[in-house]
Amino acid sequence: MSTAFWGKLEKITGSLDVIVAFFVMAILAMIIIPLPSGLLDLMLVINIALSITILLLTLFTKNVLEFSTFPTILLITTMFRLALNISSTRLILTEGEAGAVIETFANFVAGSNFVVGAVIFIIIVIIQMMVVTNGSSRVSEVSARFTLDAMPGKQMAIDADLNSGLINEEQAKKRRSDLERETQFFGAMDGASKFVKGDAMAGIIITVINLIGGVAIHSLQNGMPIMEALMTFGKLTIGDGLVSQIPSLLISVASGILVTRSGSLKGFGSSMGEELFGSSKVMMMLSVILLLFAIMPGFPTIPFLLLGVLSGAAGYLLMENEKSQKTNQKAKEMRSMAAQRTKSEKTVDESVASFQVDPISIEIGYGLIPIADENQDNNLMSHITTIRKQSAHELGILLSPIRIRDNLQLKANDYVIKIKGNVIARGELYLDKYMIVDPGETEFDFDGIPTKEPAFGLDAMWVNESDREAADLRGYTVVDPITVLVTHLKETIYKSSYELLGRQEVKQLLEGIKDKYGVVIDELIPDILRLGEVQKVLQNLLKENIPINDLVTILETLADYGNTTKDSEMLTEYVRQALKRTVVKPYLNEQDVLQVVTILPDTEELITRSIQKSSAGSIPILQPDTVTKIFDSITAIHNQLSARGIPHVLLASPKVRPALKNLLTYNFPDLAVVSLNEVPNDVPIETVGMIEG
Template identity: 65%
Template sequence: MATIFSKNKGRSAAIMDLSVSIFVVIIMIMIVIPLPAVMLDFLLILNLALSFTILLLTLFTKSVLEFSSFPTVLLITTMFRLGLNISSTRLILTVGSAGDVIATFANLVTGNNIIVGAVIFLIIFIIQMIVVTSGSSRVSEVSARFSLDAMPGKQMSIDSDLASGLISEEDAKNRRKDLERETQFYGAMDGASKFVKGDATASIIITIINLIGGILIFTVQNGMGVMEALNQFGKLTIGDGLVSQIPSLLISIASGILVTRSGNAKSFGSSLVPELFSTAKVLFILSGIMLVFSFVPGFPFFLFFMIATAAGAAGYLVNESNQKENNRLAQEERATIAAKRTERHRNHENTIVPHQIDAIAIEIGYGLIEIADETKDENIMNQVLVIRKQFAQELGILLGPIRIRDNLQLGSNEYVIKIKGNEQAKNELFMDKALLLMPDGESVPVKGITAKEPAFGLDALWIETSDRELADLHGLTVVDPLTVMVTHLKETIRQHSHELLGRQEVQALLEGLKEKYNVVVDELIPDVLRLGEVQKVLQNLLKEQIPITDMVTILETLADYGTTVKDSELLTEYVRQALKQTIVQPHLDDTRTLHVVTVHPDAEEMISQSIQKSSAGSIPVLQGDVINHLFDQVKSIHSHLERQGIPHVLLVSPKNRPALRNLLAYNFPELAILSLNEVPNEIAITAEGMVDKVN
């Protein structure tokens, strides 16, 4: 069966090749041998039909590759028209007639006024020569240039898709072949468009020859009057020119349509109508404009009003269609989101261990559901990815997935942040408002709902989004609800980062280091310290917001001291001293000066003598009035420096630092406590106050 089909296909191709060859030979014969008027009429009609066929074909073509033979067709049809021009000229100059087709065209266009026919002929010539042919030629030239310039990039794209497995070897071969054909097409069109321009020029020359030659021959040789000859040959000349120019114009338009097609895989009509009449606003505006014109004195009211009504009705129908389409897309989108959510929950249920608690979770009220809408560019899901990356870069910890779920027991606008199943933060958001941070001691030009910024406890107002521009003009800080939640989440995670660093996370960090620093990891664990002991040191660092990004230095320090020291608190102090550049950096001012609050030597001595060890770490055991006096002085100095905007730390002796940190951490969590050994020698120090001794 396949053999028979192959033979039939080959026979058909041979017949088509022979037919085209015969047609080209006939064109050459037409130039030399005179044709009778009947044959000329048939060939003129055939030329007109062929031109319409080519024009319609270009309108329905989806790609230039579907009509890649067009440049050659352009040459053949041009030669065919020139052959017909020569044959008609021979008949006009010899017998004073050129058949019924030319005579009918002449009578239809000129009627009783030869000047009208001449003007129409010239207009058609100008349209073809200056507008269509010139534009098509320029587009062909530019398309050929850009097609050649883009060829290396397209070739690389094909190679890339093939290498990544997106396409097969056969697909790549076909795409390369199509790319080569497309480039050849635009290159051929760049030259073939000159045929049309030359054809138009030759047609006007032949027309002038017909007019002048016919008048001279029949007035001089046949004794015809000048006006009679002008009237007869003027009509014949115009008819001949129109019969030649109209098919030429059709093919010129087809050429322009083909080379100006964009890269969409649709026919001209199927892409034009949706693009031209798909915007209801445009149709409504058009209806209004036409309606206004209908009332202008002198304009035909009915015609303008009819078009205005049609445009308005079309706009209404398009608007209804767009709304239905939007509703359909929204339903499909919701269905897709629901399917993804169901799949995600199913995967989550399959992978999670029974009774396992999420390390980090956010629960939201039903009024905040849109903040987790994955179809929007700004959503909490995208921000979670950014947060995990930031903590990996800034603190050096690898956060696990952050679960986000709705909780109908919460208020509509409430959310809760949980760490290991325990509620650590709670706040309220208004999705239709923005949060204005209140400047200290200043009034604001807008009204709103009094609130507290949840991450840092600043006074704030929930204002309408329409007032945001006014607040921005006054230099006030305004943040959107999503940013409020994200900032709150980041600060909550930062405060509890030490709780999120378990043995599994430490093991993952060490595995990541082994590729480049396997020596220090293998030396430390398990020969010097156990994994749990390393975890305790890292947790102690994170409690005081010390990043563990420099794991190599941390592990080398633990390897140096771990053979003789097993106390995690003391090991932490040794690591802190090794990380002193990292520790002191956030507390320097613009001049790289460290502002410190010191403790009186007598108070230092008293604290040193009262330190006791416990399972929770070192702590000074002092009288209640002594502790109150210490707290009051620290609070007074700390608040004073904060109001002045001076970054500062509490600088104490290395021996007392862990104990003082444990004592002050609850009341002053944001106050950094450094030891003298943690300040590099090159850092300038400025004393801003002193905690006095207790009398």
């Protein structure tokens, strides 16, 4: 039931923009359409509640960006108050009454003498205009000017932190965005504060109009005695003014609090308490001064004595707290020094080893620690062993041990997969739930947590175990949490396999087959190619999802062509041609036909003429509009064939293939590019599309 409630609440909050639009239109309608007294009372209460909410929000706001919509809210609330003023004025002048709220304010403040209420009203308006609003306007103006002047320096500081590695690109983008939003906020506040000042002036004018108009209309037209009319409409207009100006004063105070706040990690109350009453010396001196006032003749003894004792007690507690902090700090420094001495006694080898990152590792939040328990039958370690065997069989690489660590900085249900210390993938697991994957429907008929399947990005949902059987019967794919993580890990390893293949791993592969195929290894390394050159060819193959488990064929091909060229890209092409059946096998359809997308001859000729070599390999240097046309054509054909479930590859000439693949790598990473020399003679070819440039 609670899940359904929160789901409905999310739908309502998702439509807030429509609700706000109707609210603004209602404000404009209130200016024209008369409101009954009951509805006016409701609107006045909403106005008071809204102003109190805004004031409380500013007290708990840590940074102005947490309430960046305040200038716009200031305009809307000002218009709301003015619309209420007009509606109440209409009721006062036409019916001689304006509802219970205004009457209650008038009786509570003015009592039987409306002059007292008028004096209080004038004092509130003066405080708002001359003190709060005037000061807030000046602070907003100066803050906007200083923030704008400091913007280039702050941007340079962000760039310096980014270049030095103190922050990453995402953090730099966020800081730049926050800086821009802060400048826009103070600029908007500089103008928005004028709304409040204008509101106060309009309140005075409307109050005078209410008083004069009410007395004139009801004394001259309705025959009411002038003194009675003055007393009646004096109280009503003062009540109306107070109901309007008190919320206005609250919002003016909120505006002043917000623009005078400096950046803080805590709310206003916490910061003020620590800064104003955080010094034991100040509190003890205050206690002495108050006690002196308490014993001086003529001064009230009890208030000064009470505050003096309380200040002294607070100062004593602060002194004890400072002593405790100093003791803890000294103990911490001693522990740190001891740890430094212990660390310096370690050998250099141990220190160097501890600094090296793992080739592949998994970090889990504390809520996922049970899946790493080796005492359980279905644990992550057993699955990792299976993945390493599958990788060796399917890809031909030997994975280093995969380390599992708990990371308290992660959320309880989060995990990250790292390759050489860098986060490559991340996800979220719920050990007490099951993931159901969308079978093609637009919505899930279960109460759960919407998510994305991390390995393939499919729509999914975490549901309770009680819904598992029902989801299975409905045709959903039901996956347990550990399988979700294992599948994600396997896909990440396969996509990053070339990064995991270093020289040490290549040496282990060669040593594994040396007893049986030592001749080709001795011929190839180091007389023809170095170990690093062989590694680059193997990495190039893995980049294009070609397994290297036929290592003998790869090495023999390199031995055949290694004396002719040392270019790793050319050597890779020779190896691909030798592994032609392995290259095309994943892309054959059920009838063992290779369905290909060809390239218009003129386009292929253009690409051939524009190929240039670089340290990163061959790449065609084309005009941007030409590249865009090629990409658009590939996108249209690739999406159409993928939607129909047709496996396909892009067929190119041997000269163009490596450069074309490099061009398409980032935009079409899953599109295979093969050359005519890589298609076995006995494999039928069927053309299913053509790329135009």
